[in-house]
Every structure is written in C-alpha cells, then in structure tokens.
Amino acid sequence: MDGTFEKRKKIIYALICDDYYIPMKLKEIAALLQVPKDQRQELKDVLDSLIGEGRIRVSKKGKYCKGETQTLTGVYQANPRGFGFVTVEGREEDVFIGEDDTGGAFQGDTVEIVLTREKDSSRQTGRDSGRRHRCEGRVVKILERGVTDLVGLYEKPKKKSYGFVIPDNRRFLEDVFIPEGKDGGAVDGHKVVVELTDYGGSGRKPEGRIREILGHVNDPGVDILSIVKGYDLPCEFPEKVMNQAERIPDHISEADMAGRKDIRDWQMVTIDGEDSKDLDDAVSLIKKGDSYVLGVHIADVANYVQEGSALDREALKRGTSVYLADRVIPMLPHRLSNGICSLNEGEDRLALSCIMTIDGAGHVTDHEIAETVIRVDRRMSYTGVAKILEEKDPEETHRYEEVVPMLRQMAALSGILREKRHRRGSIDFDFPEAKLILDERGKPVDIRPYERNTATRLIEDFMLLANETVAETYFWREAPFLYRTHGAPDEEKLRSLAIFINSFGYTMHISGKVQPMEIQKLLGRIEGTPQEALISRLALRSMQRACYAPENEGHFGLAAKYYTHFTSPIRRYPDLQIHRIIKDDLRGRLNEKKAEHYRKILPGAAKQSSQTERRAEEAERETVKLKKAEYMSDHIGETFEGVISGITKWGMYVELPSTVEGLVHVSSMHDDHYEYREDRYEMTGSHTGRTYRLGQKIRVRVAGADRLQRTIDFEIAKEGGKDHGESEDRREDDRQQQEGLS
Template sequence: DVFIPQGKDMGAVTGHKVVVQVTDFGGPERKPEGIITEIIGHVNDPGTDILSIVRAYGLPEEFPDSVLKQVEAVPDAVTGKDMQGRLDLRDLQTVTIDGEDAKDLDDAITLSKKGGVYTLGVHIADVTNYVTENSPLDEEALRRGTSVYLVDRVIPMLPHKLSNGICSLNQGEDRLALSCNMDIDENGNVMGHRIAETIINVDRRMTYTAVNAIITDRDEAVMKEYEAFVSMFEQMKELADILREKRKKRGSIDFDFPETKVILDERGKPLEIKPYERNAATKIIEDFMLMANETVAEDYFWQEIPFLYRTHDNPDPEKMKSLATLINNFGYSIRFHNGEVYPKEVQKLLANAEDTPEEALISRLALRSMKQAKYTVANTGHFGLAAKYYTHFTSPIRRYPDLQIHRIIKENLRSGLANKRISHYDKILQQVSVQSSAMERRADEAERETIKLKKCEYMSRHIGEEFDGVISGVTNWGLYVELSNTVEGLIHVNQLQDDYYHFDEEHYELVGEMTRKTYKLGQPVRVMVLGTDKLLRTIDFIPAKSLDEE
C-alpha cells in the first residue's frame, strides 16, 4: 500500500488504476508515500488492463512533436527524385503475403525459374529513405527499438503515416525498396546474388489463407481468382521445400510452437483463445526471409564492413546435461561431442518426439535449455538455425537493427564506406545492438503479459468447468497443466488431496507417499478451473474428480 496525501490524488476514486510516483519509501512503522501522476482508467473500463501493462513496461505511446513535424514533410507518393539511379523492377510479377489484418507490409516477393535455376527476389521497404540518420524520427525509432504487438493494439516503432503509408508495400503503388535478388539451384545453393536499391510495384496483396488455399487445398474458386499467380505460388512452394530441406540437413532446429491467438470483442473482452497455426504459406515467407537474411549477412561479413548480426550462442553444457537427464525419463537421448551439443542433435530429438503426446513438452524443455538470440556486432553464428551468418534485414518498419543495416548497405552501394564512416559505425553499432536487444526483451515480456492477462480473463468465465490438458511443468509446489487452447494453470500441491506428494527432482515428477501414484511431465490430466487472479495473472486448477476414480 502506498499512502497518497490529500490533494495529491488527481481526483482518483476507488477502482481507478493509477500511476504513482513514490516520494518517500517509508520505514518499519510507516507506509511509503506517493503522488498520483496519471489516472489510467477505471479497473472495469475496456482497455484499462492493457494500458496498465503499457505503463508498467514504460512503452512509449505518443510520438514527440519533433517526430510528427518531420513526418508531415514526408510525401504520400514516391517522387521522381527518389527514383533516380534505382533498378526498376516494376515489370516483375510481385506479391506481398501477410496475415489478413497486417497493415505494415514490409516485404514483397518475386520469383521465376529458368533452366533449373530459381531467381528469388526479396524486396524490403526502403525505410531509411525517409528515416534519415540522427533525425528525430531516427532517434525515436532507436529509443523504441521495435514495434510492440499487444493483443488489442500495436505500438509502432514508426508513425502510421510511414508504417502503413509510404513505407508499406501497398498493392498498385510505386514503392522504394532494398532488394536481395538470388539465383538458387535445385539443391538450394545460392549461386549468385545482387543487393540493390530498387523501385517495385506490388501486383497483388495476398493473405496466408489464400495462398495456402491454392498450394495446399487446391481450392478451385481461389485458384480461379488468382489464376495469373498460381504457377508462381507453386514454384514458391517448390523452392521453399528445397530451402527447408537444405536447412534441415545442416541441423536447423524448427520449434513449431503454437503461438496464442486471442480474439477480442469490441470492448476488449476475450471471445476465444486458440493456437495460432502456421501453414504452408507462412512457412514459404519464413524460408525466403531466412534465405535473404543469411545471404546479406554472409556478403557483409566477407566485406569486413561494420554490421549488426543476429546471433544465437551455443547452449550452456550444464543446461544441456540436465535436459539429457530429463528427456531420458521419456526414453529419449541426446549425444554430446566433446561436451558440446550440435544443433543437429536437438533437431533429431524434436523429430523423434514428433506426433507423440510429449512432443510439445520436449520442444519446450529443449527451448528452455537454449540461450536467447540477440543482436551483436561480431558474427558468432546462429545455433538454432545452424547458420554461420545471420542478420535481420527483412523488417525495417518494425525493427531498428534492420533499419540500421539498410543504412550501411545503401551507403556502401552508393559510394563505399570511407574510413571516417567505418569508424563512425564502429563507434555507434555496439550501443545500437545493446539497445535493440533490450527493447526486444521488453516487447516480448509485455506481449506475453497481455496474453496472460486475457487468458486469465477468459478462464474466469469458465470457473467450475472441466478441461483436458497435459502436465507442462512439475515443481515442489505443484503441477502446471497446459490446455489445448494454450492456456496454462497450476494445480497447487495442496489440491492433490488423495495422498502426500513428494517432488522427485531427478525425474521431475510428484510421487504419492502411500499410493506411489506419480504425476509427471507430458502426462494427460483432466482438470477443473478453480479460480483466476487477474492481478497476478494466474489460473488455478484442481484435478477433476473423474481423474481419481479411474
């Protein structure tokens, strides 16, 4: 409790969510004191809950005046001056493929095939044309580091006029791009590539759903609607399969987790929570973006130019050893080479667990044993992708590192980097990598918290109902159970009333003292929803009666 003296409360009443600045931390006998600096809204008002998380993580909402002023001067259409000296690719059949509700379309694709060689063009919005170095827009973008996608809103890195306007590769509009055109053989090897400043015009804005209906379901109505594009989508699928197979051979790990999709009504109440499935079309885009990212990273690594890389360190051997012990309980093993684990071993483990009841669990345990990917100035490789060279080139609308390397690439293409510019980039990139990695963490945490909050709110309407789930975590205080809709809750050890349970640390299971009954990872259970706590964002389950009677 923080005490707010009279007159320092901005007129807040009981039930208001507020931001408090602490003025005195109090002592053993007195409470801390503070003043209210903002009223977010009433606890029951739509959106107040998410806004509280926005405030808690210090996510910036409004853009400063200096930024808005700079944006005003940005043209709504590409000018003749901007087109000068660019490679004109407007004649190529070009598509964007995104989710239905995406507004910031930052990547477009072209593809053709001749004599067994695919020519893949990955065309990325040329954001740096409008966001110039050290301008208010640039400083604000660096401060934000990334766009944040919360369940009911996006907090963009760049103002909408750019992200949904001139920088978005909208259908039928001339747009400036930075393109990576690659010639790829039928084994997935890049035989040659060209990175260039280009001008493109998107023929069709496609959705993952429509492309998937063409390449997977062969839906006649959809195929007729996009007749002129069908053969290109078929070639895309061919090439994507080749690229994925090649990555798989070298040991790239594909954590195919269902992300959570929360569907809200207009008041922000969760109507449905379900796993967000990847389909063949989402994978095509992933495969092509990975290819472009690797190609650009390798090119700039060998040019020995200051650059930002996306790196993923090898896992900690200790964590891998405990993973090995854990999966051993399920009859799986993982091989070590001189105390190290290669990506291929993790990939094999996931492949062996595929389509088993414990698949999601093994994936999660493996993922938890990994380090987090980050941005660095040294290219130390990407363990998860089993890639020697990797960067983030494909999303400059929503990630600052991509924007930063676009600037370096363009300067290098135009005039080469003089010594003065090399030392300039050497000086700033370390800070950019640290800031970008930190902002990415903040965004991830805020996104996770908003999803947890909505899950909690959703399950509060299902108290007393029964669900089937799988044990996703075992601790000495109880069992975590995940339901098929990705919601996770806790059965507190006190709720297991048929026996006294001990936590067996080595096997990650709870064992009943008298009955020797065990609860272990991956085990299917039926639970009843006991309650939820929106403040702590937790959900409590108890074992459903039918479970004990079986």
C-alpha cells in the first residue's frame, strides 16, 4: 500500500510540475485524473503529503501549485488542546500549526516552519461568515528550546522509584517523567521546579530532574510562588544591585536641588490606593481667570538610576513591577521605590513636572516640562477623595479641609477633559476588575468588582493629559523617544461585528479606515439596552493590544495622535527611559551623538518592555484565576445568576457579579444536543430549539473548582436553589485586553 501511495505522489507531483499545468483546485484535479468521488479523500491525502514535504503549496484561492518552499522562523505558542501558533516577526498574523504538524515543539520554542496553506482572504457568507482563515504551517525544525525549567506538581506512584511532574502551565501538554534518583528529595504533593533533560518525542515523555522544591501544594503562599517561578519572575535583587541601592541617600541635598524649579510652596497631593507605598505621581491645580494650571509631578527616578548601572540593567530586565494577589515584585529595590523616589507627604523630593495651562474647553494652551523640587502636602486615597467629592462626607471633608477647594476644582477640570476626549472619539470600556480580599494565610475570603470612582477617573484624566502633552512635545522636536502605540482594530473582526449588529438594528460605518468615533458611537447607542453586554464584548475583542515603539503611530483607543508613558517611572521601564531623554534635552545635552545613542537602544528597550508587560499581565491573570478557583471551591453546589461571557464548541463561559467566570461544558448539557453557531455567537439545541447567546442572563450551579488547573465548572441550574448574585458584564480576558489598550 505504501508503494502505491508513493507512486501516486510521483504522478501528482509530475502533473503539478508540468510546464503546461495551470493551478487547480482539488475538484478540478480529480476531474482531470478521473478520480471517483469515493476516492477523492485518497487524492487529498496524497496532496497533503506533498504539501507537508514542502514540494507543493496551496494558494489563497485553494489552488495547488509547485512548492517554491519558503521557510519562516518564529516562536511557537502551544494551545492546551494540542494545536498551536507560530509568531513570525514582521507578519501581521500568527501561523496556525495543527496538532499533527507541531514536530515536537514545546511552548516558547524558536522553530522553523513551512507554510502549507496561505490565508483565504475571500469573504465568507452564511454560517461561516466572519470566520478567520489563518495561514497554516508545519514545524520542520526546532532551532532553540524556549523553556528549560517547568513548575508543577510532583506525583510519585506508590511502591515506585520514579515519579512524574504535572506542569502548571496547560500549554505543556505532557507530564514530565522523573527517573529514580532525580527527584531531589521531593515527595508526593510537592510543588517543584523541574529542569528538562530530554524533550521526548516518538511516544516518549519528556524527562527531567527536580531542581527546587517550593513546598507542599497546601502550604500557604506556595500557590502564588509557583506562578512566580513558572513565569520566571525575578524575586531577589542581585547583591550588586542592592549594594548600589544602599549607597543612595535617603534624603535630598542642596546640591540635588541646584538648577531646579523650586515649587515646594505649591499645594499638591498624591491620590492612590490605601495600600500603595510607591507614590510616583502628585498633582497640583490653581485657577487663573477662566484657565486652569494643572501640575503633574512625577518622581525623578532617573536622578538615582543611571543608564548602564547595575540598577538600570536589572530594571530593564524586569521591565515592570508585578502586582500579584499577596505580594508585589518591584522593578526597583524598596529603598528606592518606597523611599527616596516615593513622593511621601511632607518630604522634599526631586520630580519631573509637566505643568499645563488648560482653557475652559480642555485645550492645553501652554505647557512647561521642568526638573523640579516638590513637597506633597497630603497623601490621600481614592476612597477618601471619593467620599469628599461624591458623598460630601463631613468627617473626611473636615480632615482634609485645606485641600478640599483644590479637589473640587480638580473634579471640574476632570469632567472637562473627559468630555473633550469623548468628543474626539476616545473609547471607554468600563469593565470592572476583580478585587481579591485575602486573609493572613492568603486564602480568599471575598471577591468583588473593583469599581472606578470620581477619584480614580480624576487621576486617570490628568495622567492621560500629561502623557499626551509630553508625547506631542517630543514628537515635534523630532527627538528619539518611546511611544505607547495602539493600532486600528482587526478589519475582519469589525466586519463580522458590523454584520452581526445589523440583526439588532444597529449599524457601523467601516468602509475605508475605521475611526474610533464609530466604536464609541456604537457603545453609546447600546448603553442600557439588553444587547449592551454582548456587543461591548465583541467590540473589545476586535481591538489590538497596545505596545511600546520608537515610532509614533498614535493611539487608536484613546483617539490620540501622540501618546507615551511618562507618569510611572518607579514601576515601568519605558517611563524611566524617556525621563532620561527629557532630562538630557532640558540640560542641553541631547546632541546628535547622544540622540544617535538613544536611537540605537530604543528598539530593544521597546521590545523588552512590551514582552515583560505581557508576562506580568499573564502572571497577574493566572494569580486571579487561581484565587477565584480557590474561593469557589467553598461554594460547590451553590446557585448563582450570571451572564454568558463566551461561547465555544466545548461550552459556555458564564461570569458572575463578583467577576468569577466558569465553564458550562457542553457534555453537561444533557437535555439536548447543542450546535455551536460561530457566526451568531450562540448555541442552539437541535431538539428543543433552546438557544443560549453571548450576553444572556443565566442561572448556574457550581459543579467543581480546580485550584491546580485554575478552572471553575458550572452546570445549568434547574429552578429553585439559593441565588447568590445578579448578572454583570465582565470577563477576565476582557479585563486584560482592556488594560492592553492604555
């Protein structure tokens, strides 16, 4: 049979290589060769084999052509269901890799692939309308392993000398075999770090040795420590870095203040969360006639972290501070982040200030960027400021009476700025994030939405304006710079959305270049309607992720022509980097030689900052999922009302008012056989006709919660049962996407 198959391959390949051959589709080749309908699958198998060998390829229109094999290099991203994607630098879309074409690649491996099918860009109709047809490929060579260590749960069968590690990361699909003598003293139930010594293949499991024991799976803190290790987040600072930090004084001197604008007599406050310790931004405001003079004062971290120093190299390596449920992994040592760089109440501090004059319509009519010396009058919290501005709380108002008039003016200016952004088309997806309440052992005792209030919006408005002002200033100075960029949405997704919302009577103009105003108008029209949850989610999912870049490409979500990150140098490296450029410019040191130096290093800094930001977001998301699963494990059997937040072939995701999300697996829906309709974002029973749609309210019962897999299972609740909530529109992936816009 193998001989026959190879003969057929030779015949087909000779046909396609013939000078008179015109590219044909499968049906056309079958007709030419007079292949009966019942043997067309065999013909397709032959063609697929030739594609897999790179000898032929399939065009965008599905026609078979001679190979001209092109290899691409990229990073493999595995999916828990067996398939994966390869991200190739310079290509807009990832290449899909089928389960049988992974070539033994692991998550994060650098691989060489051949394309087996190009993207079908033709528009679809009917049930497949809006379905995305990616390029497909096959891994032909693993160039470099991306992962050498894994974190997981060690299991040792009774009376056996060997064991296995079950990886925490579900992208690693196989358990790791631990031979006798390689367990490092681990016992059944330990969370461990395993070093891979053999990546397996051809029916063999990967092998490894246990390098570190994190603790027992039930020990407090081990769960989050496992995430820290799994994402390779650096916990301890190297000795050289700590020694350098220790040499930095804990107060500023007269020499530090020389040549700076002294504004210590300006009234200013910090407004942060109650638990915040790294206070890197302060705000001031006075009114001059009909204009406002807003000062956004940012800690001058660059004064203490010199480029190329041990502190700087470590900050670049970390890229960002990481905020997990029970700990913070800072970008800079605490002596800096909580000490001399923190804008503490009543302390003299060095700052980089953006002082803006703003008219009654919210336009910046004048501005100054300066190195300053400041002294914060009051350290305030979002909750306290909201009590003053929203609730008119007499006790809180009396406590901060000297700054209350300024706070009220700030609220007025905040409203003006927000309205101005709204008029130009800025998109505001107001999905609340989860607030975790943990006890002293790290066990979640409550989970609820963290709502935005007047104070959080006020600070957001002022920081956005400072970021835009600084970005525009340095764009027109043609200085080397780092920008925060956000591209236009995926056109196919928007086209699918436009088709879908037509069924609800809504329209969206998407011909030509899509404008943010169109999405903002849509969100305005659906506000308060039954379809708001559904359409808001789909609009959000059409958005790209924001990233850092040395070129200014604008920010679609904010409808801003110029945008950067200037306001958080304690916790974000890009902010620290541009502070150095600004200070060199202010001091007249940004000559062509210095500018060329920055142009050389900025692409690397942008890439590293974007990658570490993504790593931090994923670690934070996994921590939240872990604590949600742990919390819901105490609520098995209880009934809640939620909203359908996602529909897939394998089931429906349902989100509760607390932001907890779980899966109703299609296998648990015994009352009917449900068919998934991707084009309509719904699931319909073939017998009952019952339909479940994205955004629909539904009552579910908690069927299970797995802390190790960080998953929650729901089942559709029958009538009755105690109700523990009302529906609300949020989903964890959407929160991450929303954060990725700003």
